[in-house]
Amino acid sequence: xxxxxxxKEINLASEFIISNSKTNCFLFFGPVGIGKTTLIKELCTDxxxxxxxxxxxxxxxxxxxxxxxxxxxxxxxxxxKVDEITDAGIIEYLDKGxxxxxxxxxxLLENFNFNCTKINMEIIDEKTRKLHLKNEFx
Numbered sequence: 001x002x003x004x005x006x007x008k009e010i011n012l013a014s015e016f017i018i019s020n021s022k023t024n025c026f027l028f029f030g031p032v033g034i035g036k037t038t039l040i041k042e043l044c045t046d047x048x049x050x051x052x053x054x055x056x057x058x059x060x061x062x063x064x065x066x067x068x069x070x071x072x073x074x075x076x077x078x079x080x081k082v083d084e085i086t087d088a089g090i091i092e093y094l095d096k097g098x099x100x101x102x103x104x105x106x107x108l109l110e111n112f113n114f115n116c117t118k119i120n121m122e123i124i125d126e127k128t129r130k131l132h133l134k135n136e137f138x
Contacts, residue, residue: 004124005039007035014042021117022135024097027105035129036103039121040073040086047071047099055103060088060092070098077104082111113138 001020016025027045035057041053048066055075056062062073062107067075072093079085085108093100094114102108120132 003131003133004128005131006127006129007038010035010039010042011046013039013129014046016131017043017117017119017133018046020133020135021129021136023115025094025116026102027109027116027118028101028103029105029118031123034121034123036121039061040093040101040103044071044073052073053136061090061093072098072100074100074102076102076107079094079107083109084091 001016003013003016028040030036037055044053044064049064049071050066051064053064054062054075056073057075057077060074060076060078060110064071064073074090076085076090079088085091090108091112094112115137116135118134118136122130122132124130
């Protein structure tokens with residue numbers, strides 16, 4: 001499934017992800033500066049997050065409160081070894097069935113199988129992005 005959108009239409013991109021996802025795990029792919037964090041902020045708002053949403057580049061995992069649960073936002077950009085995934089407890093989060101939003105998930109996908117919704121972001125032009133959404137079940 002694909003969707004083109006502009007920054008002014010970011011709410012449509014978030015709604016597209018929510019309505020077409022069949023899993024609790026959202027994996028975001030795309031180059032630096034494409035707008036992953038901006039889209040994730042909108043997605044978190046639409047999922048009921050009450051906290052300030054920011055990129056967990058240095059903390060690796062941020063936890064956000066919703067009305068009745070939590071959403072875990074992860075940035076795996078700095079992880080280079082499988083041991084770092086297990087040491088951070090990321091596999092335990094996958095097993096909990098909680099809502100997960102993961103940026104830079106390549107190292108995770110290379111080493112583990114789990115149900116996920118892959119969101120590939122592509123630059124169309126300076127103002128337009130394209131989302132490619134795919135649900136995967138293992």
